[in-house]
Amino acid sequence: MTDMKKIRFWWIFRRGKKKYLVPSTVCICGVGTIVLVAILNVFSAVTRSYEGPPHSILNTTRFVTGVRKMTSPRVRPTQVKRETSNVILDIDEGPEAAYMIHDLPDTDRHAQSGQIPETDTFYVDDYEKIDENAQKSHERGKLQKISKGAAKRLPKALIIGVRRCGTRALLTFLRVHPDIRAPGPEVHFFDKHYHKGLEWYRKQMPATLSSQLTIEKTPSYYVIKGVPEKVHRMAKHIKLIVVVRDPVSRAFSDYVQLASKHSDIRTFEELAFLNNATGLVDTSWSVLCNGVYSKSLVRWLQYFSLNQIHFVSGERLVADPAGEIAKVQDFLGLKRIITSKHLYFNKTRGFPCVKKHERHGKPRCVGVNGAKHYPTVTPRLVKRLRDFYRPFNKRFYEITGEDFGWDDHK
Numbered sequence: 072m073t074d075m076k077k078i079r080f081w082w083i084f085r086r087g088k089k090k091y092l093v094p095s096t097v098c099i100c101g102v103g104t105i106v107l108v109a110i111l112n113v114f115s116a117v118t119r120s121y122e123g124p125p126h127s128i129l130n131t132t133r134f135v136t137g138v139r140k141m142t143s144p145r146v147r148p149t150q151v152k153r154e155t156s157n158v159i160l161d162i163d164e165g166p167e168a169a170y171m172i173h174d175l176p177d178t179d180r181h182a183q184s185g186q187i188p189e190t191d192t193f194y195v196d197d198y199e200k201i202d203e204n205a206q207k208s209h210e211r212g213k214l215q216k217i218s219k220g221a222a223k224r225l226p227k228a229l230i231i232g233v234r235r236c237g238t239r240a241l242l243t244f245l246r247v248h249p250d251i252r253a254p255g256p257e258v259h260f261f262d263k264h265y266h267k268g269l270e271w272y273r274k275q276m277p278a279t280l281s282s283q284l285t286i287e288k289t290p291s292y293y294v295i296k297g298v299p300e301k302v303h304r305m306a307k308h309i310k311l312i313v314v315v316r317d318p319v320s321r322a323f324s325d326y327v328q329l330a331s332k333h334s335d336i337r338t339f340e341e342l343a344f345l346n347n348a349t350g351l352v353d354t355s356w357s358v359l360c361n362g363v364y365s366k367s368l369v370r371w372l373q374y375f376s377l378n379q380i381h382f383v384s385g386e387r388l389v390a391d392p393a394g395e396i397a398k399v400q401d402f403l404g405l406k407r408i409i410t411s412k413h414l415y416f417n418k419t420r421g422f423p424c425v426k427k428h429e430r431h432g433k434p435r436c437v438g439v440n441g442a443k444h445y446p447t448v449t450p451r452l453v454k455r456l457r458d459f460y461r462p463f464n465k466r467f468y469e470i471t472g473e474d475f476g477w478d479d480h481k
């Protein structure tokens with residue numbers, strides 16, 4: 072007599088490359104099979120937490136066994152494999168997974184038409200937000216995996232400053248390069264988070280292939296004592312990039328930023344002078360002393376050679392961004408991929424912008440889209456500041472071997 076039982080559990084058996092799906096409770100034929108049923112059911116109870124075979128296996132076994140109807144299994148995320156074109160994404164691969172490098176935006180439609188619709192421009196006050204999102208996408212495995220060799224790596228180059236000299240614009244332009252990757256926000260490792268250790272720092276970096284260069288920008292590094300030594304301890308052969316601009320306009324820009332955060336701030340003039348009558352400058356005010364580039368440079372040169380440091384002129388970054396970026400690519404040992412075809416001058420902003428970013432497909436400008444209000448200052452103050460900076464500028468030109476031309480205008 073044949074006694075049919077309800078099939079509740081399925082087992083997969085491999086034989087060579089083939090997989091077989093076998094019901095845990097089988098057709099019972101006669102008394103002799105009772106022992107087998109008991110064994111199988113005990114086995115089933117032990118493994119009841121198992122949430123079902125992966126889809127891929129189900130598909131195979133469904134075919135092999137000819138079983139058409141199965142309850143849909145709950146699948147563990149780690150087991151899901153999604154196929155995207157001809158590559159496979161492992162969803163739960165962890166941070167070391169490798170992902171697609173974007174194509175260069177060299178077939179920009181605006182570039183071809185020669186017209187940039189400024190209304191279409193993506194103004195990013197916080198470039199970082201975009202990159203954070205991209206990073207999250209990475210973690211969700213939304214970008215194509217291309218290799219197993221990607222990993223988060225410590226930076227091989229740093230943009231160390233100077234604050235308010237065009238560091239964001241520089242990094243925005245450099246991000247166009249497929250061999251450059253940078254973390255989203257400023258990491259502030261060497262000035263604020265040093266106690267967290269190098270492993271923490273490394274984890275802030277995006278995953279890169281060994282052929283790619285990780286670069287980090289924190290403009291406060293340049294002026295903070297102790298940072299050069301810490302950087303040297305991490306990587307004595309690291310490449311350093313310093314953006315500099317006329318220290319007088321840098322100071323005004325710095326002040327405007329401060330004022331945007333502190334509405335009760337005193338006037339520039341009040342803060343700049345220790346004694347307004349004599350015109351004695353307060354060199355302890357960070358807005359002014361951050362522009363004494365030579366002083367900070369001497370500190371860096373105690374640990375790094377001059378040829379490890381590349382200086383970008385903030386003025387040329389605006390007037391001739393492609394020329395300035397070409398030199399940075401050379402310094403970093405990268406192919407000159409970023410050229411004038413990736414950049415355009417945005418008349419509304421008064422600054423060069425990236426024509427199109429590969430991730431969101433819109434032109435990209437740095438900073439707030441609005442008129443800049445520098446502090447109203449007297450010509451006397453400007454002259455006093457110029458007199459103050461002149462000897463330091465001269466020293467800076469001597470050390471770097473380059474005249475940045477800040478003292479040409481009288």
Ligand SMILES: Nc1ncnc2c1ncn2[C@@H]1O[C@H](COP(=O)(O)OS(=O)(=O)O)[C@@H](OP(=O)(O)O)[C@H]1O
Pocket residue numbers: 233234235236237238239240290320324325327385388389422423424436437438443
């Ligand atoms: N392409 C482009 N787009 C926008 N802004 C540009 C660009 N190139 C240089 N600059 C100058 O950058 C100044 C801000 O400097 P930073 O980016 O270094 O500022 S920050 O330290 O990161 O806050 C900012 O200073 P101010 O506008 O004078 O405030 C700009 O002069």
